Amino acid sequence: MRKQEAILLEAERQFARFGLEGSSIEGIAAQLGISRQNLLYYYASKEALYVAVLDNVLADWIASMEELGSVDTPEQAIAQYIRAKLRFSRERPSGTSVFTREVMAGAPLYRDTLVAKVMPALKTDVKRLERWAREGLIRRTNFLHLMFVLWASTQAYADLAPQFALFEGKEALDEQDFEAAEKLLTEMVLRTLKP
Amino acid sequence: MRKQEAILLEAERQFARFGLEGSSIEGIAAQLGISRQNLLYYYASKEALYVAVLDNVLADWIASMEELGSVDTPEQAIAQYIRAKLRFSRERPSGTSVFTREVMAGAPLYRDTLVAKVMPALKTDVKRLERWAREGLIRRTNFLHLMFVLWASTQAYADLAPQFALFEGKEALDEQDFEAAEKLLTEMVLRTLKP
Amino acid sequence: MRKQEAILLEAERQFARFGLEGSSIEGIAAQLGISRQNLLYYYASKEALYVAVLDNVLADWIASMEELGSVDTPEQAIAQYIRAKLRFSRERPSGTSVFTREVMAGAPLYRDTLVAKVMPALKTDVKRLERWAREGLIRRTNFLHLMFVLWASTQAYADLAPQFALFEGKEALDEQDFEAAEKLLTEMVLRTLKP
Amino acid sequence: MRKQEAILLEAERQFARFGLEGSSIEGIAAQLGISRQNLLYYYASKEALYVAVLDNVLADWIASMEELGSVDTPEQAIAQYIRAKLRFSRERPSGTSVFTREVMAGAPLYRDTLVAKVMPALKTDVKRLERWAREGLIRRTNFLHLMFVLWASTQAYADLAPQFALFEGKEALDEQDFEAAEKLLTEMVLRTLKP
DNA sequence: GATGAATGAGAATTCATTCAT
DNA sequence: CATGAATGAATTCTCATTCAT
Numbered sequence: 001m002r003k004q005e006a007i008l009l010e011a012e013r014q015f016a017r018f019g020l021e022g023s024s025i026e027g028i029a030a031q032l033g034i035s036r037q038n039l040l041y042y043y044a045s046k047e048a049l050y051v052a053v054l055d056n057v058l059a060d061w062i063a064s065m066e067e068l069g070s071v072d073t074p075e076q077a078i079a080q081y082i083r084a085k086l087r088f089s090r091e092r093p094s095g096t097s098v099f100t101r102e103v104m105a106g107a108p109l110y111r112d113t114l115v116a117k118v119m120p121a122l123k124t125d126v127k128r129l130e131r132w133a134r135e136g137l138i139r140r141t142n143f144l145h146l147m148f149v150l151w152a153s154t155q156a157y158a159d160l161a162p163q164f165a166l167f168e169g170k171e172a173l174d175e176q177d178f179e180a181a182e183k184l185l186t187e188m189v190l191r192t193l194k195p
Numbered sequence: 196m197r198k199q200e201a202i203l204l205e206a207e208r209q210f211a212r213f214g215l216e217g218s219s220i221e222g223i224a225a226q227l228g229i230s231r232q233n234l235l236y237y238y239a240s241k242e243a244l245y246v247a248v249l250d251n252v253l254a255d256w257i258a259s260m261e262e263l264g265s266v267d268t269p270e271q272a273i274a275q276y277i278r279a280k281l282r283f284s285r286e287r288p289s290g291t292s293v294f295t296r297e298v299m300a301g302a303p304l305y306r307d308t309l310v311a312k313v314m315p316a317l318k319t320d321v322k323r324l325e326r327w328a329r330e331g332l333i334r335r336t337n338f339l340h341l342m343f344v345l346w347a348s349t350q351a352y353a354d355l356a357p358q359f360a361l362f363e364g365k366e367a368l369d370e371q372d373f374e375a376a377e378k379l380l381t382e383m384v385l386r387t388l389k390p
Numbered sequence: 391m392r393k394q395e396a397i398l399l400e401a402e403r404q405f406a407r408f409g410l411e412g413s414s415i416e417g418i419a420a421q422l423g424i425s426r427q428n429l430l431y432y433y434a435s436k437e438a439l440y441v442a443v444l445d446n447v448l449a450d451w452i453a454s455m456e457e458l459g460s461v462d463t464p465e466q467a468i469a470q471y472i473r474a475k476l477r478f479s480r481e482r483p484s485g486t487s488v489f490t491r492e493v494m495a496g497a498p499l500y501r502d503t504l505v506a507k508v509m510p511a512l513k514t515d516v517k518r519l520e521r522w523a524r525e526g527l528i529r530r531t532n533f534l535h536l537m538f539v540l541w542a543s544t545q546a547y548a549d550l551a552p553q554f555a556l557f558e559g560k561e562a563l564d565e566q567d568f569e570a571a572e573k574l575l576t577e578m579v580l581r582t583l584k585p
Numbered sequence: 586m587r588k589q590e591a592i593l594l595e596a597e598r599q600f601a602r603f604g605l606e607g608s609s610i611e612g613i614a615a616q617l618g619i620s621r622q623n624l625l626y627y628y629a630s631k632e633a634l635y636v637a638v639l640d641n642v643l644a645d646w647i648a649s650m651e652e653l654g655s656v657d658t659p660e661q662a663i664a665q666y667i668r669a670k671l672r673f674s675r676e677r678p679s680g681t682s683v684f685t686r687e688v689m690a691g692a693p694l695y696r697d698t699l700v701a702k703v704m705p706a707l708k709t710d711v712k713r714l715e716r717w718a719r720e721g722l723i724r725r726t727n728f729l730h731l732m733f734v735l736w737a738s739t740q741a742y743a744d745l746a747p748q749f750a751l752f753e754g755k756e757a758l759d760e761q762d763f764e765a766a767e768k769l770l771t772e773m774v775l776r777t778l779k780p
Numbered sequence: 781g782a783t784g785a786a787t788g789a790g791a792a793t794t795c796a797t798t799c800a801t
Numbered sequence: 802c803a804t805g806a807a808t809g810a811a812t813t814c815t816c817a818t819t820c821a822t
Contacts (some may be wrong), residue, residue, distance in 0.1 A: 003806095017300055021217035024791065036792085038807055046792070097299055103358040104292055105212055111361070119362050141382065142375045148359055149380065152351030153344045160350075163298040164343050166306070167314050180337045184387075185344065187336065191386040192379075219816065231817085233782055241817065407690055412606035414795065426796085428803055436796065487689055493748040494682055495602055501751070509752050531772065532765045538749050539738045539770065545745075546737030553688040554733055556696070557704050570727045574777075575734065577726065581776040582769075588785095609812065621813090623786055631813070 004042050006032055009094075012053045016094035019101055020050055047109065054102065054110050057095035058117060064088050065121065074132045075190060081125070082154065082185045089158035090178050096158035122147055138193040150189065157181055199237050201227055204289075207248045211289035214296055215245055242304070249297065249305050252290035253312060259283050260316065269327045270385060276320070277349065277380050284353035285373050291353035317342055333388040345384065352376055394432050396422055399484075402443045406484035409491055410440055437499070444492065444500050447485035448507060454478050455511065464522045465580060471515070472544065472575050479548035480568050486548035512537055519583075528583040540579065547571055589627050591617055594679075596628075597638045601679035604686055605635055632694065639687065639695050642680035643702060649673050650706065659717045660775060666710070667739065667770050674743035675763050681743035707732055723778040735774070742766055 010031050014023040025046055029039040043049035065084055071077045089096050102110050122144075129143040157164070161173045168177070205226050209218040220241055224231040238244035260279055266272045284291050297305050324338040352359070356368045363372070400421050404413040415436055419426040433439035455474055461467045479486050492500050512534075519533040547554070551563045558567070595616050599608040610631050614624040628634035650669055656662045674681050687695050714728040742749070746758045753762070 019214040019217060019296075019300075022214060022300075025793095026791070035808060037794095037809080040793075041806065041808090044793095100354070101214075101296075101299065104296065104354050105214075105217075106357050107361070114358065115361065122362060142379050144363070145372070145375045145379045148351065148355075148376070149348045149383070152348045152355060155351075155355075156343065156347030159295070159299050160343075160347060162301050163309065166302070166310065167317055168339070177340070180340045181343070184337050184340045188344070188383050188387045191389075192383045194386075220818090221816070230783055232784085232819095235818070236781065236783095239818095409604040409607060409686075409690075412604060412690075415797090416795070425804055427798095427805085430797070431802070431804095434797095490744070491604075491686075491689070494686065494744050495604075495607075496747050497751070504748065505751065512752060532769050534753070535762070535765045535769045538741065538745075538766070539773070542738045542741030542745060543734045546733065546741075549685070549689050550733075550737060550740075552691050553699065556692070556700065557707060558729070567730070570730045571733070574727050574730045578734070578773050578777045581779075582773045584776075610814090611812070620787060622788080622815095625814070626784090626786065629814090 003034075007039055007042055007049070008053055008056050011049050012057065012094045012098055015050060015053055016097035016101070020046070020105075025049075051109060053095075053098055054113070057092065057098060058113065060092065060095065061088060062117065062121070074129075074138050074193065077128070078189050078193070079186050082150065082189070083182055085150070085154035086157055086178055086182050086185075089154055089161075090173075093158035093161060096155055100155060100159045122151075136195060139195045141192060146189070146192070150185070153181075153185055198229075202234055202237055202244070203248055203251050206244050207252065207289045207293055210245060210248055211292035211296070215241075215300075220244075246304060248290075248293055249308070252287065252293060253308065255287065255290065256283060257312065257316070269324075269332050269388065272323070273384050273388070274381050277345065277384070278377055280345070280349035281352055281373055281377050281380075284349055284356075285368075288353035288356060291350055295350060295354045331390060334390045336387060341384070341387070345380070348376075348380055393424075397429060397432055397439070398443055398446050401439050402447065402484045402488055405440060405443055406487035406491070410436075415439075441499060443485075443488055444503070447482065447488060448503065450482065450485065451478055452507065452511070464519075464528050464583065467518070468579050468583070469576050472540065472579070473572055475540070475544035476547055476568055476572050476575075479544055479551075480563075483548035483551060486545055490545060490549045526585060529585045531582060536579070536582070540575070543571075543575055588619075592624055592627055592634070593638055593641050596634050597642065597679045597683055600635060600638055601682035601686070605631070605690075610634075636694060638680075638683055639698070642677065642683060643698065645677065645680065646673055647702065647706070659714075659723050659778065662713070663774050663778070664771050667735065667774070668767055670735070670739035671742055671763055671767050671770075674739055674746075675758075678743035678746060681740055685740060685744045707736075721780060724780045726777060731774070731777070735770070738766075738770055 007028070011023070011028050014028050014031070017023075025039055026036045028049075029036045032039070039049075043052060064087070065081075071080055102108075103114075107114055125147055126143045129138065129146070132138045133140040133143075157173065157178065164177070165172050202223070206218070206223050209223050209226070212218075220231045220234055223244075224234040227234070234244075238247060259282070260276075266275055297303075298309075302309055320342055321338045324333065324341070325335075327333045328335040328338075352368065352373065359372070360367050397418070401413070401418050404418050404421070407413075415426045415429055418439075419429040422429075429439075433442060454477070455471075461470055492498075493504075497504055515537055516533045519528065519536070520530075522528045523530040523533075547563065547568065554567070555562050592613070596608070596613050599613050599616070602608075610624055611621045613634075614621045617624070624634075628637060649672070650666075656665055687693075688699075692699055710732055711728045714723065714731070715725075717723045718725040718728075742758065742763065749762070750757050
């Protein structure tokens, strides 16, 4: 269905910007040139639409992070992780922000999914870092908080992009910003983990 | 007035969690045990209250960051900056989050203040880092993005605290988390900037 | 058509319980496992369905009351009338209640049919009672109101059945209740009419 | 508050005629010349208003039935009961009908109150009849169902009044009808209970 | 200061109904 | 026959705000 996806994307955009309560079904439908009731034909309620948006973003996010398994060295793995996460922030800033908003609200509607799907990925990453540390490939540090910092930083290039751009005197972040961010973050982590 | 401040703090808490549209004057007043008309006596409108909250948070934030000037070495300065920002995230998580939300929405109501009051501080910090780099005290890197990363990370310990806590299996972040974060971030930045 | 009747019966059940406005085409269709559009294929509108239900109930009611003509004594006639009406209340409680609801609403959609088809039957009954009174077979009393009372009482064993059952501590009225009602009502009327 | 009562009475009238779902807050408010929101200022929701109506009717009904205690003979008691119940049907037909509608729907919102407040009164009445029977003052019969019949009949003079009037060719039931009903019902019961 | 009363604006849903396929 | 798609009309309810006291 073309239409369902269009609704999903527009809803994502508005939820990201205005939050669940700040967005209206009317506003989303209007932007798409359809009637409010027609939108409700596809998604039975605002909340259902919201959850569908989260589901959709999460699925894409998981897909985009999955390609990372087949990497040899810690350096490559870390560089790839940062690149993938930043790319997602760049290509899907709204999706990223909807998640941040949900988390900031205490994840009232998405806590279970967060625990079921996001937490395991994080735990796997931490365990891999710990294994590498045991093998002497990287220096030991607080890997969980390292992941938090990486998560927060890469996320911010979507969530806080307007502020960053404003401070740079730009309309929006551009490719150079994302390259600089990637370079810096990779540098920071690699230096931190150098044995 | 005791009451004005109480209103401000409760509003801050609710705006942080539910956003501007997700919060209601009624809800804030109810939590304080006063009538919504009485609240409106102190703050003429919801938007006025919201701006007052932002003003209040910003003033406290600026105050808490100002003590940093009189420090000798880059190492001390950076350690202090991270400590101060994390302390603010810990002690004023709601205030921090209200700001993040406002920024995520594109700062519709607070853009000018952001430019007038926050940007200069950031520019000063960046310039100081550049001076130190010229003096050979620290390694040159993209200082602006470094500040972004620091901002994002420290902010996240307020905004994403529920998620971090959830992933740790805790009810809320505790002192150890903030200490770990401070240690890790300082370590990361210092290693990044080591000449 | 099997289906038309199934629709009619399910609609009768829901109209009886929730009223015309309290019932929805969707709800009736769902109970039958068909789509609401399909239901509308058989009955062009909700109102049409409602009238069809009333027509259907009325036809069956008239049929069930018609067998009464060929009875010899007043006693037998009265006993039979009460039995027939109670049996209808028992076997077709929903149909009975749809009628009561319509009447309570002032019969906005069914007044004419009521006058054309129900009133004559009532008048016939009253006239027969008056004839018997003239012949000295029964005591004279207000026969019209007697019929009202009989109508109301027998009807109530459908309409108010949930309340009666509740007061008896039962889930629903059972055979004994209907037998008791029949016995009592017959007794009451016969004693009332004994010359 | 004059206004609260006015709302209650108008709501009673409309709920009686159109049912809970068939009535609209807008319609009730319009009839009173106030805004929909103003009505909601007094009663927080449609359901709350509905329950308030039922509470109000029940209180008045209980009050109107309470005067019956101080009566000497069964004959007087029965006559008084019928008179009181019919008077209530006459003076408060809407209140009576709201109750009937609620019961017909299976008492989804008022079952508990029905059990707590109405059932005891009925049980008391039945017990009193049984005591009189033991004392030989009245003939024994099924007193519970006798009460049901009385309830149904007297109730019908409110609920089915439009139909009765229609059958009599009147606009509405008048004093004579209620007198006839009272006379007939009393007669019926007394004859039924004559030892 | 504080609150009862009132309202305009808007938002989410529900629902009957139509139309094309 | 049956249903996916779409919409107009209501309807409940929430909420910020105003005003009088």
